[in-house]
Amino acid sequence: MGWLSLRRREPALCPSSDQYKPVTDWKASTEHVEIIESDYPKSDQMTRGVITDDQYPLQDVTTSDDSLPFIPPAIVRSQRSQISKQHRRIWIVIDNVVYDCTNFIHDHPGGDTVIRSFIGEDSSWQFWRFHSRSLMDTFGRPLRIGRTMGVENRFKEPPRYVGGSKSRW
Numbered sequence: 001m002g003w004l005s006l007r008r009r010e011p012a013l014c015p016s017s018d019q020y021k022p023v024t025d026w027k028a029s030t031e032h033v034e035i036i037e038s039d040y041p042k043s044d045q046m047t048r049g050v051i052t053d054d055q056y057p058l059q060d061v062t063t064s065d066d067s068l069p070f071i072p073p074a075i076v077r078s079q080r081s082q083i084s085k086q087h088r089r090i091w092i093v094i095d096n097v098v099y100d101c102t103n104f105i106h107d108h109p110g111g112d113t114v115i116r117s118f119i120g121e122d123s124s125w126q127f128w129r130f131h132s133r134s135l136m137d138t139f140g141r142p143l144r145i146g147r148t149m150g151v152e153n154r155f156k157e158p159p160r161y162v163g164g165s166k167s168r169w
């Protein structure tokens with residue numbers, strides 16, 4: 001992995017004319033190489049999308065969001081395409097925190113369909129339309145399994161108009 005840049009060679013002396021002649025060919029050189037840990041699940045996880053309970057356990061409610069273990073976005077998203085119900089984890093993302101609703105979904109007062117429609121996706125703004133912070137602390141916090149980055153919301157949040165000006169809340 002790295003940046004590949006096209007760098008122009010230094011002008012070469014042309015023996016016939018004793019003048020510098022611009023060289024027009026371009027040489028590719030690797031300017032910066034860095035090894036980063038792959039964001040992608042290992043190939044067997046990628047094809048099967050199978051996550052076991054003990055791989056990403058529920059986290060203690062006293063753990064701060066910042067200290068939660070990082071779950072690569074590709075692993076979070078892979079739950080969406082996991083068709084085997086037996087292996088599918090019902091993970092949703094709210095404000096870059098991953099919640100495992102696999103067991104909770106059956107008790108969700110808003111029904112299971114809404115949560116199911118966000119498996120492996122961000123549902124932040126939709127969540128905050130129906131739940132308060134204290135509700136999140138009581139019912140959501142115990143479902144946290146990790147934090148992530150770059151998992152997107154499929155829907156653009158419609159603007160809210162408060163007192164004549166646009167507001168998110």
Ligand code: HEM
Nearest residue numbers: 092099101109110114115118123126127130135139140143
């Ligand atoms: C961490 C995940 C979630 C938790 C812990 C959770 C928890 C709850 C709780 C406790 C209620 C009852 C609220 C009350 O009685 O005032 C509720 C209602 C509801 N939830 Fe969730 N929820 C979650 C995710 C979602 C998501 C992703 C949606 C999708 C938008 C959603 C939509 C709703 C709806 C529509 C209701 C019914 C609201 C009403 O009847 O006024 N929830 N949820």
